Amino acid sequence: MIKTIAFDADDTLWHNERIFLSTKEKYKKLLSKYHDKNWIEERLDKTEMRNIKHFGYGVKGFTLSMIETAIELTEGRVKGEEINEIIAYSKEMLSSPIEVLEGVEETIKEVSENYHIMVITKGDLFDQEAKLARSGLGDYFDDFEVVSEKNKLVYKKILSKYEIEPNSFLMIGNSLKSDILPVVDNGAHAIHIPYETEWFHEMVTDEEAKKREFISLRKMNLVIDWLENL
């Protein structure tokens, strides 16, 4: 029945949120002489939310938001060298080693033998392509789609482009909002594998989740069992 399996990338195939969280820690430390760390974080989150419509998702937009917040918070007193430090964070993030999540490589390898497998990920194209290359997983996948938003229409377009029947499509990802609900709403299948932390943009209410039918698994390597038991 299932012919195509699509995987989300960040925090499904490899650690990502971790890199943002550790950069945020460095950022708060850098600016801690100006303000309280909690206040810095609150303001940064607000800038980020406000800037999504300009910059979309990804490291570069996040970096511009960090710079903007630093100027705002210090009423322009932030030093050139401190902003330079923030730009250096972005280059570190963009080139940091990719830590593939536990059980992912074995699972991908096994399913790649019997299914058409692809990555469907949101974010910055350049950044995501570089991460796939650095992850060493690139060769397992038949297709790689980077989209700017993951909603019902975007999935519908992908299904139509690859001539995939919704009923034969399975999406696996850590975000209910991006990987699960819009897929189920297209009549396709979805497996939710929660990550250790959840990004505030990606949260959905219990009610929204309860309206849909999907599978939730604790770890990637349980996917194989699930497929075998179909």
Added chain:
Amino acid sequence: MIKTIAFDADDTLWHNERIFLSTKEKYKKLLSKYHDKNWIEERLDKTEMRNIKHFGYGVKGFTLSMIETAIELTEGRVKGEEINEIIAYSKEMLSSPIEVLEGVEETIKEVSENYHIMVITKGDLFDQEAKLARSGLGDYFDDFEVVSEKNKLVYKKILSKYEIEPNSFLMIGNSLKSDILPVVDNGAHAIHIPYETEWFHEMVTDEEAKKREFISLRKMNLVIDWLENL
């Protein structure tokens, strides 16, 4: 013979380089109290080249390069409000109205009736999607591909993904390096329509160009005649 026509976007369908050039002018003016304008431009171009490997192409990477250069040039003396101004340029660029080039809409409209037509563009996914939407041309196209680099292999993959015979594929664009040479090297057809200015990253030597066979037209509306005379 030709079944699919693909168009480059920036400076082929709409003005783009212009927006970068006018931002550069504002940037040089902003920093002119610190340095000579030519020197500022030279340094910015160098930072941009150096940062392509980190940031790829697009407004956000360009903005980070402007900020980095401003700090470097002023040895950190650049003011917070000046950096804020640079961030404001980026938001302006990202939301500036799209000026479709002369003859483009009529041509696209006409060819869309008889050919499978698509956009193949390099750059930032979020940015390019937003521009296509703002251009009002989106509905004419059957497919839209944003790639991080345009080389022989990337075109080969696209042709294979859409099951297009190279001989039935025509690419139209303003850049010899990105739109013409790698397409011709795949055995497909290409029409070069030069833009009013050429970006320094995109220049190729006469020799490289002379080795390939392609058509060069002065304006987009000449494409229709060319197709009719095939």
